[in-house]
Amino acid sequence: xxxxxxxxxxxxxxxxxxxxxxxxxxxxxxxxxxxxxxxxxxxxxxxxxxxxxxxxxxxxxxxxxxxxxxxxxxxxxxxxxxxxxxxxxxxxxxxxxxxxxxxxxxxxxxxxxxxxxxxxxxxxxxxxxxxxxxxxxxxxxxxxxxxxxxxxxxxxxxxxxxxxxxxxxxxxxxxxxxxxxxxxxxxxxxxxxxxxxxxxxxxxxxx
Amino acid sequence: xxxxxxxxxxxxxxxxxxxxxxxxxxxxxxxxxxxxxxxxxxxxxxxxxxxxxxxxxxxxxxxxxxxxxxxxxxxxxxxxxxxxxxxxxxxxxxxxxxxxxxxxxxxxxxxxxxxxxxxxxxxxxxxxxxxxxxxxxxxxxxxxxxxxxxxxxxxxxxxxxxxxxxxxxxxxxxxxxxxxxxxxxxxxxxxxxxxxxxxxxxxxxxxxxxxxxxxxxxxxxxxxxxxxxxxxxxxxxxxxxxxxxxxxxxxxxxxxxxxxxxxxxxxxxxxxxxxxxxxxxxxxxxxxxxxxxxxxxxxxxxxxxxxxxxxxxxxxxxxxxxxxxxxxxxxxxxxxxxxxxxxxxxxxxxxxxxxxxxxxxxxxxxxxxxxxxxx
Amino acid sequence: xxxxxxxxxxxxxxxxxxxxxxxxxxxxxxxxxxxxxxxxxxxxxxxxxxxxxxxxxxxxxxxxxxxxxxxxxxxxxxxxxxxxxxxxxxxxxxxxxxxxxxxxxxxxxxxxxxxxxxxxxxxxxxxxxxxxxxxxxxxxxxxxxxxxxxxxxxxxxxxxxxxxxxxxxxxxxxxxxxxxxxxxxxxxxxxxxxxxxxxxxxxxxxxxxx
Numbered sequence: 001x002x003x004x005x006x007x008x009x010x011x012x013x014x015x016x017x018x019x020x021x022x023x024x025x026x027x028x029x030x031x032x033x034x035x036x037x038x039x040x041x042x043x044x045x046x047x048x049x050x051x052x053x054x055x056x057x058x059x060x061x062x063x064x065x066x067x068x069x070x071x072x073x074x075x076x077x078x079x080x081x082x083x084x085x086x087x088x089x090x091x092x093x094x095x096x097x098x099x100x101x102x103x104x105x106x107x108x109x110x111x112x113x114x115x116x117x118x119x120x121x122x123x124x125x126x127x128x129x130x131x132x133x134x135x136x137x138x139x140x141x142x143x144x145x146x147x148x149x150x151x152x153x154x155x156x157x158x159x160x161x162x163x164x165x166x167x168x169x170x171x172x173x174x175x176x177x178x179x180x181x182x183x184x185x186x187x188x189x190x191x192x193x194x195x196x197x198x199x200x201x202x203x204x205x206x207x
Numbered sequence: 208x209x210x211x212x213x214x215x216x217x218x219x220x221x222x223x224x225x226x227x228x229x230x231x232x233x234x235x236x237x238x239x240x241x242x243x244x245x246x247x248x249x250x251x252x253x254x255x256x257x258x259x260x261x262x263x264x265x266x267x268x269x270x271x272x273x274x275x276x277x278x279x280x281x282x283x284x285x286x287x288x289x290x291x292x293x294x295x296x297x298x299x300x301x302x303x304x305x306x307x308x309x310x311x312x313x314x315x316x317x318x319x320x321x322x323x324x325x326x327x328x329x330x331x332x333x334x335x336x337x338x339x340x341x342x343x344x345x346x347x348x349x350x351x352x353x354x355x356x357x358x359x360x361x362x363x364x365x366x367x368x369x370x371x372x373x374x375x376x377x378x379x380x381x382x383x384x385x386x387x388x389x390x391x392x393x394x395x396x397x398x399x400x401x402x403x404x405x406x407x408x409x410x411x412x413x414x415x416x417x418x419x420x421x422x423x424x425x426x427x428x429x430x431x432x433x434x435x436x437x438x439x440x441x442x443x444x445x446x447x448x449x450x451x452x453x454x455x456x457x458x459x460x461x462x463x464x465x466x467x468x469x470x471x472x473x474x475x476x477x478x479x480x481x482x483x484x485x486x487x488x489x490x491x492x493x494x495x496x497x498x499x500x501x502x503x504x505x506x507x508x509x510x511x512x513x514x515x516x517x518x519x520x521x522x523x524x525x526x527x528x529x530x531x532x533x534x535x536x537x538x539x540x541x542x543x544x545x546x547x548x549x550x551x552x553x554x555x556x557x558x559x560x561x562x563x564x565x566x567x568x569x570x571x572x573x574x575x576x577x578x579x580x581x582x
Numbered sequence: 583x584x585x586x587x588x589x590x591x592x593x594x595x596x597x598x599x600x601x602x603x604x605x606x607x608x609x610x611x612x613x614x615x616x617x618x619x620x621x622x623x624x625x626x627x628x629x630x631x632x633x634x635x636x637x638x639x640x641x642x643x644x645x646x647x648x649x650x651x652x653x654x655x656x657x658x659x660x661x662x663x664x665x666x667x668x669x670x671x672x673x674x675x676x677x678x679x680x681x682x683x684x685x686x687x688x689x690x691x692x693x694x695x696x697x698x699x700x701x702x703x704x705x706x707x708x709x710x711x712x713x714x715x716x717x718x719x720x721x722x723x724x725x726x727x728x729x730x731x732x733x734x735x736x737x738x739x740x741x742x743x744x745x746x747x748x749x750x751x752x753x754x755x756x757x758x759x760x761x762x763x764x765x766x767x768x769x770x771x772x773x774x775x776x777x778x779x780x781x782x783x784x785x786x787x788x789x790x791x792x
Contacts, residue, residue, distance in 0.1 A: 057737075058751060063763065102304075156650070159651075
């Protein structure tokens with residue numbers, strides 16, 4: 001097993017994972033904002049999408065093929081189909097669940113609906129958004145392995161090669177890095193969270 | 208959005224036959240009320256009487272199903288609601304400070320949205336913090352989470368006053384506070400009220416607060432107005448049993464000669480006592496944590512040396528001992544006659560006495576509270 | 583070819599009936615194993631609360647591991663087929679079930695326990711007659727989450743010769759046959775959503791009964 005191959009595969013895998021995550025975020029945030037203006041519709045769509053999340057990821061990856069064929073872009077679509085909902089849902093819930101009295105006093109002193117969203121609801125949503133993106137990242141990492149079967153490249157291809165002739169070395173060479181990446185994502189998000197949180201909710205008294 | 212001062216000052220507020228229903232239930236039914244510019248009008252009544260709903264129809268957080276509200280003869284429904292609210296100060300019981308912003312940003316939020324520059328905002332914030340007796344250097348950068356209840360409510364008031372509105376709407380602002388703290392804030396509010404010269408509409412369920420603060424009082428019940436008048440009008444000429452029960456006009460006058468201090472004192476919890484050796488800065492911390500603004504200083508043998516307020520402490524050096532510079536207490540005993548004690552306080556020009564029981568402090572007697580209690 | 587015809591052709595050729603049965607068999611076995619282990623573990627952690635933090639931290643790590651990675655790593659140990667698949671399912675499902683069992687058991691208010699003790703119920707009685715029933719909705723919630731995980735992993739089993747509905751999906755991709763992909767993909771998706779829906783319904787009814 002040549003390290004260079006693993007290196008390439010890892011790069012492909014990371015581009016796949018983070019690329020899809022990035023596009024998901026860009027689409028999800030505006031969608032969540034729009035939902036604030038029509039809550040009934042939003043809740044309806046979210047409930048429906050929740051049901052669809054029960055579909056096995058492998059089936060989702062496969063169904064993309066009749067739609068877009070095989071390769072890198074269909075893989076991104078497959079990952080996005082899974083990660084859009086967690087991010088939208090968390091963002092929406094984070095923005096929605098603000099203390100009633102805070103919203104009331106904001107309205108009472110004369111903030112417009114949009115100003116309330118911008119200055120109060122969005123900051124309030126940061127923890128939830130963070131959790132949603134973290135969850136989506138772990139999910140994306142997982143599905144990026146599967147997409148190898150529809151020609152996306154990445155660490156999954158090494159695993160599948162290893163599977164076809166039961167080559168344990170290849171199997172491990174493909175799977176261990178993905179586990180490493182997963183743990184890395186988890187740890188780095190947790191660290192970022194710790195760093196960001198105090199400044200939002202007030203500093204601890206220095207003395 | 209450019210700020211238009213909708214009214215320089217309030218001449219009158221006229222509420223004309225407003226009605227608001229939720230489903231089949233009347234929250235407010237055919238209510239009419241006139242408020243004179245510059246007065247402090249109290250709206251008081253039990254839960255469900257419609258007082259908060261009425262208040263909210265003035266700044267259009269709610270719009271009436273029927274009837275109209277006029278400010279200076281202008282129908283408020285003709286104003287843009289957001290612009291209207293920027294011309295009116297609004298304070299609520301739960302305060303509603305924005306947790307992710309510090310005190311300066313909370314108070315300055317509307318000025319910021321109106322495009323004021325940072326220096327102007329900072330000056331205004333300092334001015335307002337002075338007004339509500341919070342030292343600006345200490346508090347400007349604090350977060351709501353770090354403030355006690357009383358401090359939060361002061362910041363809430365400062366925020367409401369940021370754009371210097373001629374009208375202030377207050378919905379049970381002191382309702383969530385400790386009784387002794389509530390009284391301190393009421394008193395400070397009375398002082399500020401003179402300075403501000405604004406028209407204020409104040410919702411409460413506490414009749415004693417009404418008597419203390421209000422120029423006129425509107426008693427409400429079941430979505431309607433029972434009686435409107437000054438404190439005297441209501442006590443001497445209650446229009447029905449409900450009103451006379453609320454103002455309690457019958458009972459206490461009968462027994463006034465038999466009343467003792469113990470009936471009217473405000474009990475002191477342990478947290479109000481601080482040892483003489485404690486440093487001022489530690490005392491400040493303790494008082495903030497305990498949400499109180501008044502302290503009785505005890506010596507090594509738990510006898511009282513004097514008393515002081517949080518405001519006084521802020522003006523002193525952090526490392527000073529508590530027992531420097533205290534106010535002398537006037538002492539009365541729990542079983543002393545109320546009448547005699549009040550007369551003594553009057554002679555001494557003081558409004559506060561510490562009540563003792565067997566040589567140890569147990570409560571406070573305040574002349575204004577006692578008088579209110581008599582009503 | 584008409585729509586309905588296409589479905590029956592695929593069904594025949596890919597032996598979807600057998601695949602479905604295999605799939606549900608693995609699903610059932612995994613859920614059974616996971617439930618037994620998960621609930622027991624939840625009760626055990628509840629009884630020895632000091633281990634709670636450590637154990638949950640450990641279990642949390644398992645949730646981040648990509649499913650296919652775990653599955654293939656177990657192959658050298660357990661061989662191919664249904665066995666590693668079921669074991670992987672169980673490993674994944676233990677966390678939500680255990681976590682929800684624990685949370686449910688600890689959610690009972692002190693007051694209710696106090697009343698039970700005063701009537702004279704033993705520690706054991708209280709556990710089984712009071713805490714457990716009250717914890718039921720939360721446990722059901724955990725089972726529901728495990729259900730979705732399990733359906734997912736069983737589908738992956740097709741890649742490691744376990745049979746199940748993952749196999750025809752793989753065939754469809756390799757042959758680049760859109761009909762096979764659509765029919766088997768939608769079918770397994772439908773099964774998953776239906777099972778999740780039923781679980782949700784049961785969860786709701788348990789909640790109401792409280």
